[in-house]
Amino acid sequence: MKLIWSPTSPFARKVRVAAYELGLHERLTLEALNVQPGKLNPEYATSVNPLRKIPALILDDGEAIVDSLIICDYLDALAGGDRIIPAANPERARVLTAHSIANGVIDTLVQLRYETWLRPEELRWQVWSDDLWDRVVHGLSWLEQRAGAPRDRFDLAAITTACMLGYLDLRFAGAAWREKFPALAAFEAAVRDRPSLGNTAPPQG
Amino acid sequence: MKLIWSPTSPFARKVRVAAYELGLHERLTLEALNVQPGKLNPEYATSVNPLRKIPALILDDGEAIVDSLIICDYLDALAGGDRIIPAANPERARVLTAHSIANGVIDTLVQLRYETWLRPEELRWQVWSDDLWDRVVHGLSWLEQRAGAPRDRFDLAAITTACMLGYLDLRFAGAAWREKFPALAAFEAAVRDRPSLGNTAPPQG
Missing domain, CATH: 3.40.30.10 (Glutaredoxin)
Incomplete structure (x- = not known):
C-alpha cells in the first residue's frame, strides 16, 4: 500500500x-x-x-x-478490528466524537494558518481569525476536561490529540498551550516517547 | 434523541x-x-x-x-448496522471514500460561500476562491464518473451526494451543474422523490 x-x-x-x-x-x-x-x-x-x-x-x-x-x-x-476504533457503542461514539473534536481543531489550525500566514496581509479578516482561534481554545478546553480520564488503550482519539498537539508545537510555537491546559500537557509528556509518535515527528523549524 | x-x-x-x-x-x-x-x-x-x-x-x-x-x-x-454504511471491506472503504468526496465538496462550497459572500468584499482573495471552485469541479467530476454505477442500496455516499446537489441548487443556483454532469443530474432526478429527501428539502430562496 x-x-x-x-x-x-x-x-x-x-x-x-x-x-x-x-x-x-x-x-x-x-x-x-x-x-x-x-x-x-x-x-x-x-x-x-x-x-x-x-x-x-x-x-x-x-x-x-x-x-x-x-x-x-x-x-x-x-489489523483485525476493534483496535484503535472501538467496535461497539457507547464507547465507539465516544472515541469517534473525541476524534472529531481533535481533528476539527487541526482543521481549524490549518485554516488559521491560511488566514494569518498564507493569505496576502491586506486581505486578512480579523473577525475570522478571532473566530477560528475561539474554536481552537474551546476545542482544547473540551479535550483538557477529558485528558485525565483513564484509558485502556491508545485509541484514535488519543492518536489524533497527540498529532494535534504536535502541530500546535510545530506551527503555533508561541501559543503556550501547556500552561493553560495542564492535563493535555501531562498527556503529551506521557505519550511522547511511544515509537509511533517518535518515529513520525515532523521536522522542526 | x-x-x-x-x-x-x-x-x-x-x-x-x-x-x-x-x-x-x-x-x-x-x-x-x-x-x-x-x-x-x-x-x-x-x-x-x-x-x-x-x-x-x-x-x-x-x-x-x-x-x-x-x-x-x-x-x-x-438500526442494526450494515444498512447505510457497509460493514465489510472493500465495499465499506468505497462507500466511505465516496462519502468523504461528496462531504468534502459540501465543505468546500461552504468555504466558498464564506469567501465570496460573507467576507467583506475588499478582503476577498481571488486565488483562494478559484482554488476552492477547482476542487468543487474535480469533486463533481469524480462523483459523475461513479454516479451511473448500479447501486443495491441508498447508502451514505448516495445520501451525501444528494444533499450536496441540493446545497448547490440552494446556494449556487447559477452553477448549471446539470448540463456539465448529466449522470449526477439523472441520479438527482431518480432520488428526488424519496420521502427522506422530500421531507428534508431546505426552504428555497
Missing part, C-alpha cells in the same frame, strides 16, 4: 501513527506530495483525490482511500 | 435523511441553532460542540455526538 503524505501534515502523521500502533507501518510505502492553496496538482486531483488533500492511501489494486479517518478505519479492520 | 440543526445546513440534512432511511426519524426531536462565522454561541461551544458546527446529536443521557458522519454511524448501528 502506498501512502501519499507530507512530513509536516498532521493528518498524514495520524495515519502513520495508527499504522505503527496497529503493527502495519512496514506495509506502507510513502510518496511525498506538496499541497497548498493555489497549487492545483492536476494529476493528483484527477486520479486520486479531487479535493487535493493529503493523506490518501493507494491500495495494491489502484483503489484510493480518503480521508485520514477512513484510512484509519480501513487499517483498523486490516 | 435531540438533533441540533438548521433548516439550510446540508450536514444536518444528511443526518435527517439517514434517519428517515433507517426508520429512526420519529425518534429525533429537532432544536434549531443559527451558526455562522463571528457568532460565538458560547453556551453551545462550552456544552455541546467546541467547534460550533452543526449538527450535533444529544442522547437521552446528555452525551453529545459530533460530527455528521459519526452521528450517521451511530444511527446505522442503532
